[in-house]
Amino acid sequence: MAKTKKSRDRKPKTDKPNPFDLKFANKKNMTAKGARTYVPVGKPSAARSKAMEKREKTIGVEYRRQGCVNQIVDHRIAERSNLLNAEEKASLRFAELKKKQIGKRNIFNLDEPKEKDNEGEDGDYVFTHKGKSLSEVQRFERGEADDNNELDGDVVALANFGGEGLDVKVTDEEGLTRKYSRKDVINEVITNSKNAKYIRQMAKDDITLATENIDERFKLMKSQGLMEKLKDVQNKSDDKRVMEDYDEIVSLLQF
Secondary structure, eight states: OOOHHHHHSSSOOOOOOOOGGGGEEEEESSOOTTTOOEEEEEOOOHHHOOOHHHHHHHHHHHHHHTTSSSOOOSTTTSOOOOOHHHHHHHHHHHHHHHHHHOOOGTTTOOOSSOOSSSSSSSSSSEEEHHHHHHSSSSSGOOOTOOOSOOOOHHHHHHHHHHHOOOEEEEEEETEEEEEEEEHHEEEEEHHHHHHHHHHHHHHHHHHHHHHHHHHHHHHHHHHHHHHHHHHHHHHHHHHHHHHHHHHHHHHHOOO
């Protein structure tokens, strides 16, 4: 019983502070032997944690609320205007929405009409080639698919590997001898190349005109019903040929 009572009267055990968490200062008075004494004067870790809690409750709240507003602003088009009614506001919002949906991806869409604020005289986009409108370019001026103003192989070979001192002597029909420099030869070859391309393009345009003429005549014949008559005549001729073959087989079987 005595041990139990003694244990009850014992004071609760307290944790000793960590000496690394304490701040010490020199005591002015010295001992008899001249040794300095140090006494704890503060607790930096405890003060630091207390200061952090205070900052969280004051500055931390302001930091978390930074950029926040206490009201909602309506940014819809013409919604804050008192001069327009509800239908006009809705029409303006619908027009702006359609303009965003169109975007740049439908600039060259020829099926949909363009708005009047676009480039061009009547509000349409104008396609150009070499600074001219495609409507003004004649048929013979259209280049080939692979014609991108590139020089032929002989022109490039002559320009790169012909040498600087290239001189060519040519005798014309009158018997006169003319001396051509490297620059004159290159210009002559370029001119001949362009003329050949022009001739090929003219031939291609003639074929295109002939094809269009045939297509128009075919559509005209189809609209007048002449194709059905030709089809009936062809079917009759095929039937007649089959009957002739049958008669020939029958005649062979008889013998």
